[in-house]
Amino acid sequence: MAVLGELESSVMDVLWRVDGAVSVRDVHTEIARSRDLAYTTVMTVLDRLEKKSLVSRVRQGRQWLYSPSQTREDLIAGEVLELLGDDPAARHAVWAEIIGRLPSVDRDALKELLGRPPSVT
Numbered sequence: 001m002a003v004l005g006e007l008e009s010s011v012m013d014v015l016w017r018v019d020g021a022v023s024v025r026d027v028h029t030e031i032a033r034s035r036d037l038a039y040t041t042v043m044t045v046l047d048r049l050e051k052k053s054l055v056s057r058v059r060q061g062r063q064w065l066y067s068p069s070q071t072r073e074d075l076i077a078g079e080v081l082e083l084l085g086d087d088p089a090a091r092h093a094v095w096a097e098i099i100g101r102l103p104s105v106d107r108d109a110l111k112e113l114l115g116r117p118p119s120v121t
Contacts, residue, residue, distance in 0.1 A: 003079050004054075007037075011045050012054065016072050021058060021065035 004012060014030045015022065028042040046066050049055040054075070057064040070078075084091045099107060 003083070004075075007041075007045055008049060008054075010035075011042065011049065012068060012072070012075070015055060015066060015068045021060075021067040023063050023065055025063075027066070 010031055011027055014027050018026070018030075024039065024043045024046055027046065028037065028039045031037055031042060046055060046057075046064075050057050050066070054069055055066045056069050057066045059065075084094055099110065102110070
């Protein structure tokens with residue numbers, strides 16, 4: 001899985017905010033509020049996201065309706081794990097760095113979530 005580009009992220013943000021499946025027009029209308037973007041560009045991005053299995057689509061009449069195939073959290077976790085690679089030492093170093101940068105309230109929440117304090121170097 002590749003990290004999403006800026007436009008793909010914008011499209012996914014719309015899909016995650018909306019309840020249920022939406023049309024290309026719905027996504028285009030939402031994105032067009034903040035930037036000038038062609039309808040066909042949004043259609044192409046949604047098609048590519050579907051080919052990457054990041055969105056699913058169903059036919060309703062003459063149009064496709066799109067919805068995310070996974071949550072934002074699932075996607076980010078997958079991207080982070082892919083970026084970290086297969087080297088355990090590198091993964092551990094990155095996690096330690098992330099945990100070290102967290103505000104104490106987040107570190108405390110993480111400790112509670114894990115049921116034990118995370119090790120920070």
